[in-house]
Amino acid sequence: MVKLVRALDFPRSEVYYDIMEKMNFKVAYTLRAKRVERWIRTVKRDFLDATEIKVVGLDCNFADPRKGNQRAAVLQLSVVQYTLVFHIVHADEVPELLIDFLADKNIRFCGAVVHNDVYMLQTYEIIIPSAINLQQILQNPVP
Structure with a gap:
């Protein structure tokens, strides 16, 4: 993976290609x-x-539960070939635009075991009403 740019106007942001x-x-x-x-x-x-x-891939990684407060640490969103990796646990703020985007009922947010992601994001006042757990609608191809 090649680093495209380190955003000078947004320190601690990087774009990879x-x-x-x-x-x-x-x-x-x-x-x-x-x-x-x-x-x-x-x-x-x-x-x-x-x-x-409208479909957006959704995934979260969580903070280590052995260290106390279990919560979403990294939020990943994907549309076509564009992916956002937002280290939300150390973010400067959670933007209102993100909260509104994830609350949009016209967009389907799909992921595996997505109910855990939805639950953990509530810590940041993020509600996702149109989340779809792909494991419930697609059968496992391995018998």
């Missing part, structure tokens, strides 16, 4: 609310606004 099997990926890793807002505006404008069915 990678080509795997002829597919381009762009990953924004950040602790900054402004980078999250920029990512949301870009994927809405470039992809979601133009589609009838």
